[in-house]
Amino acid sequence: MDKEYQQYLNGLVEWGEKVKNKLQESSISEEEKLHAIQQVEIWQEDIYELLSKEEENLDYQRIQAIRLDGENIIQEIRRPQKKDSIPYGKHQLPELPYNYNALEPYISEEIMRLHHTKHHQAYVDGLNKAEEALYTEKKGKEPLKHWLREQAFHGSGHYLHTIFWFNMTPTSKKKPSGDILTQIKKDFGSWQNFKGLFTEVANSVEGDGWAALLWSPRSGKLAIQSFEKHQLFQVPDTIPLLVLDVWEHAYYLQHKNDRASYINNWWNVVDWDNVNDRFSKARHVKWDLY
Numbered sequence: 001m002d003k004e005y006q007q008y009l010n011g012l013v014e015w016g017e018k019v020k021n022k023l024q025e026s027s028i029s030e031e032e033k034l035h036a037i038q039q040v041e042i043w044q045e046d047i048y049e050l051l052s053k054e055e056e057n058l059d060y061q062r063i064q065a066i067r068l069d070g071e072n073i074i075q076e077i078r079r080p081q082k083k084d085s086i087p088y089g090k091h092q093l094p095e096l097p098y099n100y101n102a103l104e105p106y107i108s109e110e111i112m113r114l115h116h117t118k119h120h121q122a123y124v125d126g127l128n129k130a131e132e133a134l135y136t137e138k139k140g141k142e143p144l145k146h147w148l149r150e151q152a153f154h155g156s157g158h159y160l161h162t163i164f165w166f167n168m169t170p171t172s173k174k175k176p177s178g179d180i181l182t183q184i185k186k187d188f189g190s191w192q193n194f195k196g197l198f199t200e201v202a203n204s205v206e207g208d209g210w211a212a213l214l215w216s217p218r219s220g221k222l223a224i225q226s227f228e229k230h231q232l233f234q235v236p237d238t239i240p241l242l243v244l245d246v247w248e249h250a251y252y253l254q255h256k257n258d259r260a261s262y263i264n265n266w267w268n269v270v271d272w273d274n275v276n277d278r279f280s281k282a283r284h285v286k287w288d289l290y
């Protein structure tokens with residue numbers, strides 16, 4: 001075998017050793033660690049086998065393939081572990097993608113902290129309890145209808161708040177751009193028309209609820225809708241892109257009963273990149289149009 005190739009392959013083996021040491025020190029779970037180390041060892045064995053054959057005509061492509069295998073293993077290890085489901089009753093409060101004081105002066109730290117750690121947490125707990133009663137051995141004494149009501153209320157609360165947190169950012173561009181702007185103009189005429197109607201809808205909510213910008217795969221259009229509480233006034237088969245919490249807990253400490261000023265302030269923290277991201281994913285859903 002060409003000496004250069006031999007050296008290169010030996011270098012790859014050494015690199016594999018370093019990766020294994022790094023894995024040992026990493027904070028991933030023992031199970032993931034073991035699996036990742038095993039992948040690297042299998043790859044190293046392939047290299048040893050090549051080295052032992054001492055083939056005369058070992059070509060560059062073969063070496064390249066081995067190197068690419070190694071890179072793929074690394075990529076797989078680095079990829080954040082994505083579960084494909086949450087077991088019933090095991091929902092968790094998502095981490096905020098910014099600090100509690102990051103949205104000031106538009107939304108105060110005190111509100112964000114309470115809203116996230118107390119209110120949203122209560123919806124997560126409520127949904128978990130309802131799912132345990134509905135789908136696991138921990139059956140409650142209450143009738144089925146009670147738990148279905150609980151699942152609708154807390155489930156809608158958990159999912160809507162999760163969208164809400166990621167719909168906001170301290171570095172808002174303050175107005176939409178890209179595909180969502182194109183669609184807003186197509187369906188509502190202009191960004192100002194849309195903003196006006198969305199604001200009006202948010203102000204119109206009786207008691208506690210939400211305003212939402214929805215994508216409707218069934219009509220290929222955007223829609224604006226208010227929700228009462230979290231779960232009433234919903235439009236099935238649509239996908240929320242942008243939601244605004246107008247429950248009193250979202251603004252009372254800062255704006256008292258002046259919901260309109262809370263809504264006006266909120267427009268300054270909308271994360272339009274997140275809305276665009278949700279829109280591009282939502283548009284992959286293709287229903288027949290009716």
Ligand SMILES: [Fe+2]
Pocket residue numbers: 115119161245247249250
């Ligand atoms: Fe809320």
